[in-house]
Amino acid sequence: KQEVTQIPAALSVPEGENLVLNCSFTDSAIYNLQWFRQDPGKGLTSLLLIQSSQREQTSGRLNASLDKSSGRSTLYIAASQPGDSATYLCAVNGYKLSFGAGTTVTVRA
Amino acid sequence: GAVVSQHPSWVICKSGTSVKIECRSLDFQATTMFWYRQFPKQSLMLMATSNEGSKATYEQGVEKDKFLINHASLTLSTLTVTSAHPEDSSFYICSATPGDTGLAGPTGYEQYFGPGTRLTVT
DSSP: OOOOEEEOOOEEEEEOOOEEEEESSSSSOEEEEEEEEEEETTOOEEEEETTTTOOOEEEEEEEEETTTTTTTEEEOOOOOOOOOEEEEEEEESEEEEEEEEEEEEEEEE | OEEEEEEEEEEOTTTTEEEEEEEESSSOSSSSEEEEEOTTTEEEEEEEEEESSOOOOOOOOOOOOTTTEEEEEEEEEEEEOOSSOGGGEEEEEEEESSSSTTTTTOSSSSOEEEOOEEEEEE
């Protein structure tokens, strides 16, 4: 059974600081890994998808890395803004999509 | 592209009644759709996987007679919560993919998520 862990559970930073969110998973037999953003009471917004053959993906201020052999992915958000405040979910796609519990980020103005 | 809608966005019903939630892929054909539920402050848990034209596959612990799933077309899946009780109150989210899970599991296609439906049972 795939176990997905996200550390830290919560993070508060001042505006402008870079964010580093960690995701680890126990079964390296995956097709891909996705990072999502979820605002309170809302659905999921897909941020980045990394196929198992890739090492990283970038989109604007976001960069996600994947080390499948060690079961780790990291999401970097550069120059954080108050609008980045949300919960960030990591999801690993093996036989099914397994989600971590998320990291709740607060960016202070 | 790749937009998934859900209807209704929120619903309040009385205990004992049934509620139907629709999930639609608006600009692609969804061979496979997934239903998740999310309790407050918790992550998403997969309830079931449905392929168009066949019976849904339910995760362990999910009552198939209580959560009826129908995937009658390539753009529509419905989840019916039968005889709803307060403990069924949750956030239900669907996702859709053009990929076919087949028997060997998903092929790595990206899943596109709907905006979710907040169900409150009084």
